[in-house]
Amino acid sequence: MQNQKKTYTNPFLVLSAILVICFFINISLGSVYIPLKEVFNSLIGHETSQEAWQHIIQNYRLPKAFTAIIVGSGLGISGLLMQTLFRNPLAGPFVLGISSGASLGVALVILGSGLFGGIFATLFISKWGIVLAASLGSFLVLLSVMMVSLKIRDTMAILIIGLMFASITAAIVSVLSYFGSAQQLQQYIFWGFGSLGNLSWDELFILFLIYALGIVFSIFSIKPLNTLLLGENYAKSLGLNIKKSRLIIIIATSLLAGTITAFAGPIAFIGLAIPHLTRQVFNTASHKVLLPAVFLFGAIVMLVCDSISQIPNSDYTLPINAITSLVGAPVVIWLLVRKQKMVF
Amino acid sequence: MDTKNQHIIIKTKDLSIGYASKKAQTVIVSNINIELKKGELIGLIGANGIGKSTLLRTLTKVQKPLQGDVLINSKSLSNYQAEDLAKVLSLVLTEQITAKNLSVFELVALGRQPYTNWIGNLSQNDLTIINKALNQTNIDDLKYKKCFELSDGQLQKVMIARALAQDTDLIILDEPTTHLDMYHKAYILKLLQKLAKETNKTILFSSHEIDLAIQLCDTLIVITNNKVVCDEPCKLIEKGVFNTLFPKDLIAFDEKTGSFRVNK
Structure with a gap:
């Protein structure tokens, strides 16, 4: 697509520039006011005039900004993969039951801790305990969905099976909530709000490793995804191994959405909306363009939402999950109304 | 070039098609022996539900033959990997x-x-x-x-x-003229005829446009009550094959015009 490379260079440059700007804005805003000059000083390794500022930027705001980029781009890309695989504009990263699996794991640890006894509980409700429970939960649900999907010829059936697993886990969580104490319930609900700011550099490093692996799998699914645009029958006639491609796409999604949910909670909306936003702006169906564009859009939107949720210069932090929908949904509605037509 | 034109692209050997479940086999058509040559335009004709789609699905390896074999370029269809088949056979669905x-x-x-x-x-x-x-x-x-x-x-x-x-050497189209008006039906089939000649590819399509197919195709495959006949259109008319295509209560084949007429 020689002639198309040219037309897409400019939007990519603009988006990259916006991403960098958003990154700096995100770092310079927060509950504590830090002058812009000092922010730059800290980033390039110079001393800041107050030691606390250095600490805030390097150990709190910088990992949070990187987390936002990973979460936004990762969820956006897994949403794109699912929407193309299922040929369904309503699909998102969580249609395979990833977030419901994670929430089941976390619910078992937080709400079920009463059942397991005291010592056990305190051991588990540490940060890593939650991450572990969420990973294990989403992994087990995914594994079940994947085992079923290997036996199934019809891709649409996988979508339904994912939804059924989500219903089952939601039901178990309801039962657990019914028996949980008020304090446990609050803790579980707070996890459900999502959070970008709790990650240390060590945790961020692990998140990044798995995320990078997921991105590699996504890049390898670009060609199969483009072939799948014609529908499975045409894809088969073009020599595509449907089951293998489907597996690669599902693995990529689970790596991305699974770890992100484990570390940052079930962040809604981004995975569903970013691919639509990108298609409206770029107006193409080629994943060679869409994948990097979704990466940029996802990262930008997440940085912006995080900046808003911090409410600059105040002590409050709104739940990130609420902000993504509050900010994002009107934007998508506006785009659809303005263009009068959904591009999918 | 004449010898090259005689090169056989796809061939079936005592092919039986239909559906097999664990309990029983449902044979739709058996003993299919056809040979399609390079650069030919071939029409596949038959009444609804007679097995056109099943034959096309078997020829394109979507489903397995019940008996016999399909050979593309003298190689059995079952020996083709998906990515190799994609280089000799393309589809329009x-x-x-x-x-x-x-x-x-x-x-x-x-x-x-x-x-x-x-x-x-x-x-x-x-x-x-x-x-x-x-x-x-x-x-x-x-x-x-x-x-x-x-x-x-x-x-x-x-x-x-x-x-x-x-x-690919072979292009198979499943009812390429449905949803089209009369002009575009003729246009598409005429285009296929031109492409078969120009590119020397073998083009096989299924269709209900019998009169157009008679005029444009080099060869016709006609499926009638569990039997498959494959020959040049004029020879098929001579043999009276088209009269056996449908029940005779409503329409009849007019050999002079090569088309069907509604009984008055």
């Missing part, structure tokens, strides 16, 4: 593509997938073949249009161009 946001060029370019690298980059050679396919189907001016902007007739030309870009 009846199903609508869902990704209407693809441009015509992008869609035709997808025909090059069996030849491109892991990320699907198009080489200079790929571009040449794509542009040639656009040219041969007379859709150069549609190149940058989106698929949702096209009429049914234009879309069918695009799908044929995509099959051409796949650069």
Whole structure:
């Protein structure tokens, strides 16, 4: 697509520039006011005039900004993969039951801790305990969905099976909530709000490793995804191994959405909306363009939402999950109304 | 070149088609022996539910033969890997593509997938073949249009161009003229005739346009009550095959005009 490379260079440059700007804005805003000059000083390794500022930027705001980029781009890309695989504009990263699996794991640890006894509980409700429970939960649900999907010829059936697993886990969580104490319930609900700011550099490093692996799998699914645009029958006639491609796409999604949910909670909306936003702006169906564009859009939107949720210069932090929908949904509605037509 | 024209692309040996479940086999048609040569346009004709689709599905390896074998370029269909088959056989299906946001060029370019690298980059050679396919189907001016902007007739030309870009010896089309008006039915079949001659590819299509197929095809495959006949159209008329195609209470075949007439 020689002639198309040219037309897409400019939007990519603009988006990259916006991403960098958003990154700096995100770092310079927060509950504590830090002058812009000092922010730059800290980033390039110079001393800041107050030691606390250095600490805030390097150990709190910088990992949070990187987390936002990973979460936004990762969820956006897994949403794109699912929407193309299922040929369904309503699909998102969580249609395979990833977030419901994670929430089941976390619910078992937080709400079920009463059942397991005291010592056990305190051991588990540490940060890593939650991450572990969420990973294990989403992994087990995914594994079940994947085992079923290997036996199934019809891709649409996988979508339904994912939804059924989500219903089952939601039901178990309801039962657990019914028996949980008020304090446990609050803790579980707070996890459900999502959070970008709790990650240390060590945790961020692990998140990044798995995320990078997921991105590699996504890049390898670009060609199969483009072939799948014609529908499975045409894809088969073009020599595509449907089951293998489907597996690669599902693995990529689970790596991305699974770890992100484990570390940052079930962040809604981004995975569903970013691919639509990108298609409206770029107006193409080629994943060679869409994948990097979704990466940029996802990262930008997440940085912006995080900046808003911090409410600059105040002590409050709104739940990130609420902000993504509050900010994002009107934007998508506006785009659809303005263009009068959904591009999918 | 005459000897090359006689080269047989696809051949069936005592083929039985139908559906097999664990309990029983449902044979739809048996003893199919056909040979299709290079550069021929072949029409597949038969009443609804007689087994046209099943035959096409068997020839394209979507389902297995119950008995016998299908040979493409003297090699059994069962010995083809999916990616090798994609280089000798391309399809135009009846199903609508869902990704209407693809441009015509992008869609035709997808025909090059069996030849491109892991990320699907198009080489200079790929571009040449794509542009040639656009040219041969007379859709150069549609190149940058989106698929949702096209009429049914234009879309069918695009799908044929995509099959051409796949650069296979054999192109199989499943009812390429449904949803089209009379003019475009003739246009598409005439285009297929031209492509078979120009590109020396074997083009097989199923259709209900019997009178058009009689006029345009080199060979017709006619499926009548569990029997398959394969011959030149005029010889089939002589044999009176078309009279056995449908129940006789409503329509009858007129040998002079080569078309069906409603009984008065």
